[in-house]
Amino acid sequence: MSAKFQSVRGMRDVLPDEVATWQHVEQVVRDVLSAYAYKEVRLPVVEVAELFTHAIGDATDVVSKEMYTFADRSGEQLSLRPEGTAGCVRAVIQNGLVHRGGPGHKLWYQGPMFRYEKPQRGRYRCFNQIGAEVYGFPGPGVDAELVCLCARIWRLLGLEGIRLEVNTLATRDTRDTYRAVLLDYFQANADQLDADSQVRLEKNVLRILDSKNPEMRDLIEQAPALIDYLDTESEQHFGQFCELLDTAGVAYTVNPRLVRGLDYYSRTVFEFITESLGAQGTICGGGRYDYLVEQQGGPPTPAVGFSMGLERIVELVSLKTPVSGVQPHVYVVARGEVAVSAAFGLCERLRDELPWLRIEQNAGGGSFKAQFKRADRSGASFAMVIGEGEVQQQLVSLKSLRTDDEQAQVAMDALSKELNTLRAQSRL
RNA sequence: GUGGGCGUAGCUCAGUUGGUUAGAGCACCGGAUUGUGGCUUCGGAGGUCGGGGGUUCGAGACCCCUCGCUCACCCCA
The missing domain is CATH 3.30.930.10 (Bira Bifunctional Protein; Domain 2)
Structure with a gap:
């Protein structure tokens, strides 16, 4: 604390x-x-x-x-x-x-x-x-x-x-003239000024006009107005x-x-x-x-x-109108040394090929369960799953986190195309 | 600079006239489900009770000082 x-x-x-x-x-x-x-x-x-x-x-x-x-x-x-x-x-x-x-x-x-x-x-x-x-x-x-x-x-x-x-x-000239008139007025009524305004009398008379003190309202309203001296x-x-x-x-x-x-x-x-x-x-x-x-x-x-x-x-x-923050399109879930490293390379490649893509890699390890939990909380539309099986077959599993669509498998080579399509369909 | 209110877990807050080991909800971590989130359920971690001093057998609680937050005055964006 x-x-x-x-x-x-x-x-x-x-x-x-x-x-x-x-x-x-x-x-x-x-x-x-x-x-x-x-x-x-x-x-x-x-x-x-x-x-x-x-x-x-x-x-x-x-x-x-x-x-x-x-x-x-x-x-x-x-x-x-x-x-x-x-x-x-x-x-x-x-x-x-x-x-x-x-x-x-x-x-x-x-x-x-x-x-x-x-x-x-x-x-x-x-x-x-x-x-x-x-x-x-x-x-x-x-x-x-x-x-x-x-x-x-x-x-x-x-x-x-x-x-x-x-x-x-x-x-400037007009204001100098007016200031003198105002000074005369407030000095003549100095007994009605509150403490703050006593000070303003010395420093800047004009500021007295700004006072919020209701007890001084009458005095201020009676004061000469600059608009009459323009x-x-x-x-x-x-x-x-x-x-x-x-x-x-x-x-x-x-x-x-x-x-x-x-x-x-x-x-x-x-x-x-x-x-x-x-x-x-x-x-x-x-x-x-x-x-x-x-x-x-x-x-x-x-x-x-x-x-x-x-x-x-x-x-x-x-x-x-609260504005919501930027959320990733895709959250990458990977488990196992080989898969994590493959996912890393894949993400960098996707960022090369799709500069618009916001893709977050899971950090800090954890079980698939834990990683999916983070994927959900990240606000991403899709989880991209990469495990040992996926690496062997050179594909990824794409799971929609916001709809009930079936989880799909996409060849790593075809990923950019698929993500472009999803974007065109406004599903990301 | 002046005055009021408030400081207990990451967040929101309980905590009896002073009494043993300071609690809850949310969030976090883990299990139930050894590759699948949201809803459950079980468990775990997390506190110098803002800080310092004092009173007391004993202080989160009372007193003093201090720091911070907050609202108003003032000032201004």
Whole structure:
């Protein structure tokens, strides 16, 4: 029970039973990204620590208390990436992919992210995201495209009851103006703020709007809304974004209090939320970050992206439609030294001749009875029996494990043909 | 980081107010059937009762500490 070594807190193993669902989800997401002509990039898991503090904002929770940061042997401060956008922006600048319409303008990535948080359902210290980022396009079309792309993924995965919330954070200037107004408002009502929001007052006023504390609901609803302070440019951008969603038939609600926790967002932000996963209901979040590329040392380049949490999506999928794993077509039962060795050679030959064939050899010996038991449990359609008699006559016995068909004998030379036939008849 | 619940076999869980050698089901291995799975049936193996300390004649049970899981806050995907 008490193993000597355990996985690190908040980091879990995905076991074979779950992997089938993971692969299914990943395949659907990849296919949809391809359908929208996004190209995959593979990025390092480790970056210079400053990349994240600079991009995400050192007052954010993610940077100030959730990063895995360490000095490497040269003393350089490195971090395990807590999210994907900062590294992608770095790669895009470093490799000169920022030019509009160039090869790097629509990208996606997949991989583990790390945050030192207290684990709970749907929240892990090592978790996997698939994200997409678009560079070089200021218009709302790409914002809407990303949202539609996600909505398509949920449809293809058969997920229902996923709510889309959208908002706009306007331009940097507008937001600065608004922040000052909001600060005045909450400072004037500071006595009504709960402890968390007192802290937010110092760090990031906008986050007060996000509070779940029902006692503060009135105060928040009375607060000035950013939407009333929008500059015309942002207002148009957001309006067109919403219109495109309408055109595409993607349902959404505007949530003026949707703020998001990373500093780099501007204009469009969105979240897909489910009620089926407990407190960690956001399965995908994203938005526009028009200033980040320039802030990180690249040419001024508007950008927008999202990332989705695979653990949460996989859990959602498996609650609804469990995906069964891959089972062998044939399980090879062999007994006796001569037969086992003949079976080994035969299996390799069949894999040469029939690349589609999934064939499992019995391992660990055992009686025919025991081997048949394993054959049954493997889920294989057929048991292929090779004993001394079969070897002498250069044939195998094929027994269907899922039907009452009579056991048949097939010459070893004719096996490939027979298996092809069975496949054509959908009996494998 | 804060708070609640829970840790007994690979898994799901019993275990009386503290009392002898800690149990069941499923799964696993073997036999009944010396070359045939699923359904039976019989047997076997498998536990430092999460870890450490304490109270006691005696602790799986009570107390303290610790680790882990879990749910919520917070944060976010």
